[in-house]
Structure formats: structure tokens, C-alpha cells
């Protein structure tokens with residue numbers, strides 16, 4: 001009970017901070033200073049108008065000073081982060097893995113909405129997240145049945161459990177992102193246009209550093225399928241020009257990675273059980 005309340009409150013507050021990052025990072029603004037301001041009139045927002053979710057509805061979804069409507073993204077990001085933290089804490093209890101997964105989904109929510117709104121995946125989240133994922137692998141084991149556990153002993157390399165976990169994290173970051181980068185390069189050579197941003201490649205590296213190779217490959221497959229299907233439906237429904245419309249691939253990768261982080265182990269076990 002106590003843990004659930006902490007998870008909800010922490011999720012709301014971190015979601016609120018993610019909203020600041022989503023707006024400011026693509027504009028190269030500091031996420032610490034100045035205090036929160038209205039993006040329309042730049043008037044500072046008082047603390048009582050800045051309470052997650054609640055203020056949005058109390059203010060009637062409008063800025064108190066200029067009357068401009070406030071984006072629904074603010075309460076959505078706060079509620080989503082709180083719901084995900086709540087689900088993770090209830091499934092795993094207060095463990096180191098819980099904290100690590102909460103950090104991962106926070107990064108993913110930030111990237112998902114930054115890409116959707118700004119078509120940008122901030123380096124602070126992708127590259128910074130990759131470094132943090134690699135470091136955390138020392139403390140929280142990454143995939144005990146992963147690729148490094150197969151490759152390294154076969155090559156005669158014996159490592160401690162901690163280094164083995166870091167190796168899983170490093171291979172999880174390097175292999176899928178390298179694969180994606182090569183695929184993008186190939187597409188460019190053949191079609192003579194950019195098919196994939198470097199941000200997507202860095203985002204996949206971040207996901208791999210946190211969860212290892214197999215869950216990241218599953219994320220890539222699910223994200224690509226969802227992106228193609230939903231993207232195509234959107235282009236047709238909204239009558240967009242398919243040759244110029246820029247699909248927020250990071251948004252689909254983000255949702256796929258959240259799904260895989262929460263239930264992916266079950267999907268992978270089910271799949272390898274079929275083989």
C-alpha cells in the first residue's frame with residue numbers, strides 16, 4: 001500500500017519533470033532554470049498552478065494569465081508515468097530492478113512524446129541513458145540467458161557475474177543499433193533519401209543497454225510493425241503525403257519498449273519455447 005502511494009506520487013512528479021524536458025531539451029533550454037513558465041506568454045507559473053494533473057483541470061485547461069489552452073500532453077505524460085511506476089512496483093515490489101525499470105520507462109515516456117511533438121530524440125535521454133544503462137548493468141543483472149552468456153564462454157572468456165552483465169548490456173546496445181544504422185545507410189544508398197534519423201539508432205542503443213539483446217530485437221520488430229501499420233492508416237486517414245510525411249519512429253519504439261520491458265520476458269520465453 002505504502003509503496004503503491006510512493007510509486008504514484010513519484011510517477012506524477014517525474015512525469016511533470018519529463019514534460020519540462022520534452023519542451024525544453026529540443027530547444028536547448030536548461031531544464032532547471034528558469035522556473036516553469038507558460039510556453040505561450042512566458043509568464044512564470046505559480047506552484048499552486050503547477051500541481052501535476054490537478055492544476056490542468058482546476059485551471060480549465062487554460063493558462064491563468066493569457067488564456068491559451070494547455071496541451072493535453074501535460075496530464076497524459078504525468079498519468080502515464082504514474083500508472084507505469086504503479087504497475088512496476090506492484091509487480092516486483094521495492095527492488096533494485098524496480099528502480100531500474102522505472103528509470104527506463106521514464107526515459108522512454110520522455111522520448112516517445114519528444115518525438116511525437118518535436119520529431120526529436122534528445123541526446124540527454126538516448127546517449128545519457130545508454131551510459132546509465134551500462135553502469136547499472138553492474139548492479140542489476142541484464143538478461144542471465146543473453147547472448148554474452150553464450151558467446152563469451154564459447155570464445156574461452158570467463159568473466160565475473162557483474163562483468164558478464166555489463167557485457168550483455170554492451171552487446172545489447174551495440175548490436176541492434178549497429179544493425180539499424182546499417183539498415184538506414186543501405187536505405188539511403190538505394191532510395192537516395194534519409195529513411196531513419198540517427199536519434200532512432202541512439203534510442204535503440206539506450207534500450208539495449210538497459211534490457212540486453214533479445215528484448216531489444218523484439219522491441220525493434222514490434223515498433224516497426226506498429227509504425228508501418230499505424231503510420232499507413234494515419235497517412236491515409238489524414239490524407240498526408242506519404243513521400244514527405246515524417247513518421248515519429250521513436251514514438252513507436254518507445255511504446256514497444258515499454259511493452260517489452262513490462263511483459264517481454266514472457267513473450268520471449270513463449271517464443272523460444274516454440275523453437
Ligand SMILES: [Zn+2]
Nearest residue numbers: 038041063066
Ligand atoms: Zn500563458
